[in-house]
Amino acid sequence: MMNYVGDTTAALASQQQEHAIQIRDLRVVRGERTVLDGLDLTVGRGSITGLLGPSGSGKSTLMRAIIGVQKIVSGKVTVLGAPAGSVQLRDRVAYVTQAPSVYQDLTVRQNLAYFADVLGAPRSDVDRAIDQVDLASYADKLAANLSGGQFSRVSLAVALLGHPELLVLDEPTVGLDPVLRKELWDLFGRIASDGATLLVSSHVMDEAQRCDDLILLREGGMVLAHDTLSNLLERTGAADAEHAFLQLVSEEEIHA
Amino acid sequence: MNVRITLATARRVLTQLGHDHRTVAMLLVVPCLLITLMWWVYDGGPVWGQIGPALLVVFPFIMMFLVTSIATLRERTSGTLERLLSMPTRKLDFLLGYALAFGVVAILQAVLASVLAITLLDLEVAGPVALLLTVAVLDALLGVALGLFVSAFAKTEFQVVQFMPALVIPQILLCGLLLPRADLPTVLEVISDVLPLSYAVDAMNEVQRVSEPSVLGDGTVVLAFTFSLLALGATTLRRRTG
Ligand SMILES: Nc1ncnc2c1ncn2[C@@H]1O[C@H](COP(=O)(O)OP(=O)(O)O)[C@@H](O)[C@H]1O
Numbered sequence: 075m076m077n078y079v080g081d082t083t084a085a086l087a088s089q090q091q092e093h094a095i096q097i098r099d100l101r102v103v104r105g106e107r108t109v110l111d112g113l114d115l116t117v118g119r120g121s122i123t124g125l126l127g128p129s130g131s132g133k134s135t136l137m138r139a140i141i142g143v144q145k146i147v148s149g150k151v152t153v154l155g156a157p158a159g160s161v162q163l164r165d166r167v168a169y170v171t172q173a174p175s176v177y178q179d180l181t182v183r184q185n186l187a188y189f190a191d192v193l194g195a196p197r198s199d200v201d202r203a204i205d206q207v208d209l210a211s212y213a214d215k216l217a218a219n220l221s222g223g224q225f226s227r228v229s230l231a232v233a234l235l236g237h238p239e240l241l242v243l244d245e246p247t248v249g250l251d252p253v254l255r256k257e258l259w260d261l262f263g264r265i266a267s268d269g270a271t272l273l274v275s276s277h278v279m280d281e282a283q284r285c286d287d288l289i290l291l292r293e294g295g296m297v298l299a300h301d302t303l304s305n306l307l308e309r310t311g312a313a314d315a316e317h318a319f320l321q322l323v324s325e326e327e328i329h330a
Numbered sequence: 331m332n333v334r335i336t337l338a339t340a341r342r343v344l345t346q347l348g349h350d351h352r353t354v355a356m357l358l359v360v361p362c363l364l365i366t367l368m369w370w371v372y373d374g375g376p377v378w379g380q381i382g383p384a385l386l387v388v389f390p391f392i393m394m395f396l397v398t399s400i401a402t403l404r405e406r407t408s409g410t411l412e413r414l415l416s417m418p419t420r421k422l423d424f425l426l427g428y429a430l431a432f433g434v435v436a437i438l439q440a441v442l443a444s445v446l447a448i449t450l451l452d453l454e455v456a457g458p459v460a461l462l463l464t465v466a467v468l469d470a471l472l473g474v475a476l477g478l479f480v481s482a483f484a485k486t487e488f489q490v491v492q493f494m495p496a497l498v499i500p501q502i503l504l505c506g507l508l509l510p511r512a513d514l515p516t517v518l519e520v521i522s523d524v525l526p527l528s529y530a531v532d533a534m535n536e537v538q539r540v541s542e543p544s545v546l547g548d549g550t551v552v553l554a555f556t557f558s559l560l561a562l563g564a565t566t567l568r569r570r571t572g
């Protein structure tokens with residue numbers, strides 16, 4: 075009897091451990107608009123999932139719901155086995171908002187040192203994170219004096235402090251040059267191969283090839299597809315993610 | 331409450347101030363200059379002796395209100411507050427961090443302004459100077475709490491500044507600076523009785539006039555307003571927003 079109970083709890087626990095993100099029937103209304111309407115989604119651990127969709131399709135809203143900072147109307151969002159936004163997730167999930175959220179009137183290093191203290195991460199993480207986003211030579215510059223791309227990388231670096239198990243990155247590569255974008259995607263790959271899960275949004279469809287899985291979102295927060303890029307290309311006969319997306323949208327419209 | 335996060339937040343706010351020399355000047359130097367200006371206007375005469383204590387309250391209160399309301403509005407609009415609340419920060423850590431940082435500034439400000447008023451400007455103070463400083467710091471923290479609170483009701487820095495004529499100036503006009511509160515028309519006296527700044531000024535007047543002042547009553551009212559405003563402010567720090 076004892077054994078039986080033990081087994082079920084273990085089984086339950088491992089079942090919850092399987093998924094980084096599990097969303098059931100999520101409905102979000104912002105202002106007058108229903109942004110997400112009955113969205114279901116499951117993201118496995120240890121992978122990079124790209125969240126692609128045009129501007130206004132609800133990518134940021136979905137990410138906010140996963141972090142637990144978005145008011146939701148109904149539905150269930152489970153992250154690393156716990157309700158989204160719950161206390162035990164606060165240092166296990168890292169979030170980079172679309173608009174950089176760091177202090178303009180602090181230097182790069184002062185920003186990271188503060189967030190490291192808040193997270194309880196060791197101070198040695200500060201220089202490591204600054205290196206990872208390639209800002210070592212700007213470490214003592216005021217964030218306000220950085221270029222747009224550099225500033226957003228300060229915000230990204232904050233998400234690299236400590237050891238987050240899930241990183242939710244909202245358009246982290248917007249406005250960066252191709253070389254830097256490649257470097258960051260290489261970094262995301264290394265973080266994922268260390269076992270973390272990444273959910274990265276983008277409206278640049280060519281970043282799709284760097285992801286293990288893709289979620290294609292269309293206007294109205296509808297999931298058009300959730301699959302690997304190669305499966306999507308095969309299914310649609312398209313040459314790249316952008317054309318696959320367009321193909322799926324028009325199929326959707328024919329069916330509707 | 332998390333001591334590590336509270337202290338880190340206080341240190342961070344002070345570091346931000348350290349990068350902003352104008353704001354430091356506004357907090358520390360401007361109250362001294364304005365007090366000196368008033369001393370000059372009244373030529374150091376009897377009126378100066380009457381309004382001096384109120385000035386030690388009013389100018390720091392305004393500066394603290396302005397700086398805190400704008401600083402916390404920035405936290406709300408820049409996304410840093412949301413980021414902090416998605417981390418292990420609790421509302422209380424955030425609020426106390428701010429209160430602590432500006433408390434330090436308030437001490438510096440109170441020391442500078444009081445020492446200036448007492449020494450160079452010959453303001454006669456019957457009560458103990460330490461008590462005068464304590465009252466000054468409490469009064470400045472009232473400005474901090476009010477600033478934290480109103481930042482929730484503004485979307486832009488322009489809107490924050492609109493709270494000056496709406497919430498701050500009436501308190502200044504009725505706090506006993508222009509006319510002792512007891513000499514105000516009855517209706518205005520009643521209104522001034524419910525405004526926190528009146529008690530801040532009453533406490534300061536008491537310290538100046540009485541050699542063994544009793545500020546427990548007025549001080550408690552100021553503290554009660556401060557804590558209530560902070561508590562109300564805490565309810566406006568929302569982790570989950572639309
Ligand atoms: N703060 C807000 N208040 C009201 N509506 C909003 C807000 N933010 C976004 N929206 C609306 O929600 C929809 C989805 O926005 P968002 O999630 O930001 O999309 P994306 O990140 O894909 O560009 C859009 O129609 C947008 O107008």
Ligand SMILES: [Mg+2]
Nearest residue numbers: 133134135172
């Ligand atoms: Mg977005």
